[in-house]
Amino acid sequence: MANVKDLKVRIGSTKSTLKITSAMKLVSAAKLAKAQGRVQGFKPYSSELENTVRVAAALAENYTHKYLKQGSSDKVAVLVISSDKGLCGSYNSSVAKQVKNFAAIQGASDCTLFFIGKKVKELLAREGMTGEKTFSYAKNDPEFSEAQAIVTELAAGFTSGKYGKVFIAYNSFVSAIEFDTKVNQVLPMTVSAEEQEALAKEFPVDFKYEPSVNEILDSLVPEVLNTTVFTAMLDAIAAEHATRMTAMDNATTNSKDMIKKLTLTMNKLRQAAITTELTEIVSGAESLNS
């Protein structure tokens, strides 16, 4: 059984942990609000752009772009987005697990990994899976141009035939207590035949294009790819802050419970010591009197 002094020390250290976790929770909540704002600000742009390109590509006959063609190589590239910092629950381990499963299906030797964020990289390195390259960017505030730079590099690998497909693995933000780990294909971009037909039906009118439809698509298709990757980056950041907020909230609750329990034990011990001492004094005095 621990003594009163030990318990005092433990309560003290739990209290300082509590201070840290509750501060981190507040910081994450503020960052989450900002990250969510960015996701929502970007969404109209990305969805409208994607929609326009899909419609134009569906209506334009015989249009092909190097990003739409199937690659012949069996090799795939995976861009893995994780966080640089820990203390965010199952955020990173969940991505690592998905990537491992994915690599097992594809054949590990055919998978080339690219990383944003170092946590999953470290987790996978322990399993003997190393990445080709790690990208870094201002974690809380990624710029669109940073996404462009990453895309340029991955797309170059795809167009040169080095990779047959390019995937992106990340956590997508669902709510403050939930995220969804996804492995999505980004290259080649595919529009299924049914979807194409549905789109063609939805827009019976053709558009007037300036300059030509092919020229517009040539410049827009890469832009869609950029926005897809950028959306994933923003989504992953929002999910990271949300998960950290929840994790820190749990930690705060646990610390509070712990402090309560320890205080109770400490008070009991102290009271027991006082009672023992009193009994000893009383019985000592009693023996002197008799």
Added chain:
Amino acid sequence: MSNFKLNIYTPQGVVVSATPCEELTIPTETGIINVLKGHTHLISELGNGVLKVKIGSGQTRHFTIAGGLCKVLGDNVTILAKTSESSESIDQERAKSALSKAESRLATGVASVEQIKFQRKVERAKNRLKIANLK
């Protein structure tokens, strides 16, 4: 008065959403076009320039546009610009310093690849100053 709706979206956020307007003057890659209600369905590439929006009762708003896409579909005009700012949100001092910086870089001579970049910067800064004065 007949009008239609205008949306301006950029990667940085929504600039305007479903704003009623009467007439648009859009800087496209191939030249400036005017859009009124009932315009044919159009998809066009945007250039650098100033978007003029007549919102009715003689009022006009201005926005800078730097590259992107414009889609006219029915009563909706959607502008997807790489960057766009409304005249109210422009910081004149910042635009002025950006302009002088870019111009001085061009004057000292830069590599030909960079030259286009700085020329664009000059254009954008000039557009910003132009509409800031139109307020």
